[in-house]
Amino acid sequence: MVKIKGGKHCLILRFRSAYPRSSRRSIGPIIGGHIISAVTGVITYTLFGLSWWSAVLGCAFSIVAMLLTKTTHPPGGATGLIAVWTQQSLSFIVAPVAIGAVILVIVGIITNNLSPRRNYPKYWI
Incomplete structure (x- = not known):
């Protein structure tokens, strides 16, 4: 399940610039x-x-918390589900979640900025 979820993130990060005002x-x-x-x-x-x-x-x-904090990221809802379903402890927050999200963003920044026509991230926050 984590591998499939990671693949979706890579696809989302790679094609983010297709949504210029999003x-x-x-x-x-x-x-x-x-x-x-x-x-x-x-x-x-x-x-x-x-x-x-x-x-x-x-x-x-998880969805309500993301909406309240204005950090809505649809795959994030699955993170809350996986945390419960796999009976995770506090260490789950740091590894794999936080470290994995940072790595995904770094890869997205690198791959999206290889082309001079792309500019990612448009907004840092």
């Missing part, structure tokens, strides 16, 4: 959305344990 041109929601979702998922698992409804709550709370 918030998708900002890296804040990528990193912030995943970290907030990971924190939300770990807290949900800690409070409610593992069940089908706690996994759903982990995803739902």
Whole structure:
């Protein structure tokens, strides 16, 4: 599941400049959305344990938290779900989530700026 999710991120990061006026041109929601979702998922698992409804709550709370903090990143909702479903601890927030999000952004910056016609990120936050 993580490999499929990572592939989607690479595709999103690579073609971000196709949306010139979109918030998708900002890296804040990528990193912030995943970290907030990971924190939300770990807290949900800690409070409610593992069940089908706690996994759903982990995803739902992640979406609400991203909306409240204006760091909405749709794949981030899956991060909250995965945190609950795989029974993660606080270390999940740092590795693989935060480190993985930073690596994805770095790769996106490098690959999108290879062409002089592209400018990524348009907005840093």
